[in-house]
Amino acid sequence: MHQNEWDLLSDAELVAEVKRGRLAAFTRLVERHQRSLINFFYHVSWDRQIAEDCAQEVFLRLFSHLDRYEPQAKFSTFLFRVARNLWIDRVRAANARAKPVSLEAVGAGGDERPLQERIAGNAATPVEILAERDQRDALRAAIERLPEEQRVVVVLGEFEGLKYQEIGAILDVPVGTVKSRMHAAMEKLKEMLLQVEA
Amino acid sequence: MSAPAECGRASELTAFLQGETAPEEAEGLRLHLEGCLPCGRERARLEKVRAALLGVERVEPSADFTARVRRSLLRAHPEFLATPPPGKRWWRAFRPSPLVALSLAANAALALVAVWLFYFRAEPGEGAHEATLRWARGRAEPGSGREPGSPSELKGAALPGDANRVKLDHEAWQGRMGRDRHRLKFIEDRKPGGDKAVAAALEWLARAQRPDGGWAGASPQAGQASSPHLTGLSLLAFLGEGHTPAGGPHAGAVRRGLDFLLGEQRASGLVGTEPEGAMMGHAIAGMALLEAAILMRDERLAAAAAAAVSFTVSAQNRTGGWGRSWRGEDHDPFVVGWQVTFLRLAQVGGHAGVICPLLQADRRLRMAGGHEADAGGRASGSGGLRAVTAVGMLAHQMASPAWDTRLLWSRAETLLELSPIPGMEKASFGQNDLDFAYFGTLALHQLGGEGWTRWWHPLREKVLLLQARDGSWPADLDPWRAEGGQVHTTALAALILETPGRYPRMAE
Numbered sequence: 001m002h003q004n005e006w007d008l009l010s011d012a013e014l015v016a017e018v019k020r021g022r023l024a025a026f027t028r029l030v031e032r033h034q035r036s037l038i039n040f041f042y043h044v045s046w047d048r049q050i051a052e053d054c055a056q057e058v059f060l061r062l063f064s065h066l067d068r069y070e071p072q073a074k075f076s077t078f079l080f081r082v083a084r085n086l087w088i089d090r091v092r093a094a095n096a097r098a099k100p101v102s103l104e105a106v107g108a109g110g111d112e113r114p115l116q117e118r119i120a121g122n123a124a125t126p127v128e129i130l131a132e133r134d135q136r137d138a139l140r141a142a143i144e145r146l147p148e149e150q151r152v153v154v155v156l157g158e159f160e161g162l163k164y165q166e167i168g169a170i171l172d173v174p175v176g177t178v179k180s181r182m183h184a185a186m187e188k189l190k191e192m193l194l195q196v197e198a
Numbered sequence: 199m200s201a202p203a204e205c206g207r208a209s210e211l212t213a214f215l216q217g218e219t220a221p222e223e224a225e226g227l228r229l230h231l232e233g234c235l236p237c238g239r240e241r242a243r244l245e246k247v248r249a250a251l252l253g254v255e256r257v258e259p260s261a262d263f264t265a266r267v268r269r270s271l272l273r274a275h276p277e278f279l280a281t282p283p284p285g286k287r288w289w290r291a292f293r294p295s296p297l298v299a300l301s302l303a304a305n306a307a308l309a310l311v312a313v314w315l316f317y318f319r320a321e322p323g324e325g326a327h328e329a330t331l332r333w334a335r336g337r338a339e340p341g342s343g344r345e346p347g348s349p350s351e352l353k354g355a356a357l358p359g360d361a362n363r364v365k366l367d368h369e370a371w372q373g374r375m376g377r378d379r380h381r382l383k384f385i386e387d388r389k390p391g392g393d394k395a396v397a398a399a400l401e402w403l404a405r406a407q408r409p410d411g412g413w414a415g416a417s418p419q420a421g422q423a424s425s426p427h428l429t430g431l432s433l434l435a436f437l438g439e440g441h442t443p444a445g446g447p448h449a450g451a452v453r454r455g456l457d458f459l460l461g462e463q464r465a466s467g468l469v470g471t472e473p474e475g476a477m478m479g480h481a482i483a484g485m486a487l488l489e490a491a492i493l494m495r496d497e498r499l500a501a502a503a504a505a506a507v508s509f510t511v512s513a514q515n516r517t518g519g520w521g522r523s524w525r526g527e528d529h530d531p532f533v534v535g536w537q538v539t540f541l542r543l544a545q546v547g548g549h550a551g552v553i554c555p556l557l558q559a560d561r562r563l564r565m566a567g568g569h570e571a572d573a574g575g576r577a578s579g580s581g582g583l584r585a586v587t588a589v590g591m592l593a594h595q596m597a598s599p600a601w602d603t604r605l606l607w608s609r610a611e612t613l614l615e616l617s618p619i620p621g622m623e624k625a626s627f628g629q630n631d632l633d634f635a636y637f638g639t640l641a642l643h644q645l646g647g648e649g650w651t652r653w654w655h656p657l658r659e660k661v662l663l664l665q666a667r668d669g670s671w672p673a674d675l676d677p678w679r680a681e682g683g684q685v686h687t688t689a690l691a692a693l694i695l696e697t698p699g700r701y702p703r704m705a706e
Contacts, residue, residue, distance in 0.1 A: 060274060
């Protein structure tokens with residue numbers, strides 16, 4: 001099959017071709033979804049290398065999990081579910097390596113915030129960043145400081161353009177939960193940006 | 199900390215702005231927003247957050263990312279290196295993909311809707327049409343006894359300069375203007391078509407709108423100002439699906455965009471900040487104002503559109519073409535294409551004063567024969583000449599009361615020789631030409647028949663495949679309008695996909 005003919009196949013048809021052992025179909029799936037997947041990981045980690053490593057691992061896991069894919073379901077939902085699970089695994093592994101401390105414990109070096117606030121992100125606060133006149137980094141820090149469950153909703157909704165229903169399917173939560181998490185996240189981002197402006 | 203929102207409905211705004219509110223609730227919330235000051239302030243703040251998020255950087259995959267994934271897969275699953283198993287039946291090669299089948303079904307449905315509109319709903323509805331056409335007729339001096347579009351004006355029309363040799367067929371034009379009333383109804387009746395790709399594109403465009411109501415090519419951080427060109431193009435994409443300030447999820451975006459354009463209009467009628475190089479943007483912005491005036495029956499928009507039409511007429515050069523600047527003679531074919539489409543829409547709306555400029559433009563392009571030396575900067579011998587041919591075809595269709603069908607079919611064959619989007623991979627995007635795709639689609643849709651079928655299905659599939667998950671199209675998809683960025687590619691791709699529902703076929 002010519003390259004352009006692969007382009008005409010839907011994701012579900014490509015998956016079927018991969019199951020028949022066609023590497024070109026798998027390559028086409030990678031080409032089709034690599035950008036959104038890498039950007040998903042980039043926006044939750046802000047590290048390009050981690051983003052590409054995670055995306056690569058997702059594609060490998062994907063191959064192992066293809067039998068679980070239902071052709072009538074949206075492929076991107078399936079893909080982001082795998083991505084989301086991988087990210088949870090990474091976060092848990094990172095937390096397991098860290099020294100266990102109380103969530104209420106304050107940090108050393110003058111950082112008075114409890115750990116449960118700092119765990120949302122260890123970057124400088126947006127106000128501090130603003131002092132360096134770097135608005136882009138301030139916004140980045142604001143996103144990084146969101147609780148992880150809200151950050152993922154913002155990344156999938158605002159950056160990847162997914163609808164609430166699809167985000168709910170990926171995270172395995174009701175649409176109402178997506179809605180409340182999104183609202184809470186936008187409220188926090190709004191407050192942070194208002195602080196920056198002030 | 200900001201003061202807490204003073205209205206209980208403020209918590210509904212995030213979902214509303216993201217298009218996640220049910221239509222019946224959205225309408226109620228929209229009405230509420232018009233009268234609730236705290237919610238209005240909250241909405242402005244949230245829109246600011248969303249605009250800031252839009253500027254957050256995205257990364258591109260490394261050049262070798264796909265190759266790395268393939269290598270990893272082959273290391274983990276060496277069975278892939280074996281010969282692929284047989285079993286693919288020969289007839290599968292002829293089986294249309296679900297996308298093709300969907301496309302065929304959608305087109306069949308559109309055709310049925312068009313036939314229904316023309317044959318069963320085409321009753322003139324005299325009062326409504328009179329109200330709609332008032333914008334054009336109202337331009338005549340009260341009590342002058344001479345209305346644009348009346349037979350008396352047609353008989354008094356004369357082509358300036360050396361164009362006097364062009365024959366003005368009064369009867370043909372009068373007949374055509376009579377049929378235009380039905381065509382106007384087609385435009386007035388636009389409704390969102392339910393195309394998910396277009397809906398996603400419009401969502402993306404709504405998110406990309408600047409706080410000043412306009413659209414710009416680069417990210418807000420780059421400091422590029424909103425432009426009438428990109429604002430007009432984006433608005434046309436919304437209006438093409440029937441979205442107006444009157445209602446729907448994009449009512450606010452369309453209203454703010456139109457306000458931006460009205461604010462950009464000069465006393466001369468030009469929509470733009472300076473005459474030099476602004477003619478294409480002016481035509482596109484003028485078309486957006488005109489379409490909105492038709493859809494909304496809004497006098498303020500109608501007056502602005504009429505002034506923009508007058509400026510386009512005044513800007514035509516002595517040979518019947520348009521340049522990038524006022525009366526310029528560089529004959530950019532794409533500027534001509536937009537001006538001709540703009541004037542034809544004005545004429546469908548009842549503005550007979552544009553007929554002479556249209557005839558002159560048709561004559562100019564027929565003389566050029568689709569072989570302009572300047573193909574909008576494209577190298578001759580590439581797809582550039584085909585792009586010019588597409589504009590020439592469209593100008594003839596728009597500007598002539600009687601088509602030269604032999605000429606049109608020969609030009610159609612030229613267009614069909616080469617896809618306007620041969621590059622499906624990032625490395626080959628340089629071969630693409632969205633201007634060619636847009637004008638070719640308009641021209642071949644007007645022609646209809648086998649030529650349209652051969653053009654539309656493969657083009658539509660390619661456009662759909664190139665759409666990103668967020669609803670946009672890559673900024674570098676069209677190298678000829680790089681300065682327009684993703685807003686340009688997304689708006690133009692949406693307009694291409696909307697083509698069958700945007701305008702009726704003139705020959706029908």
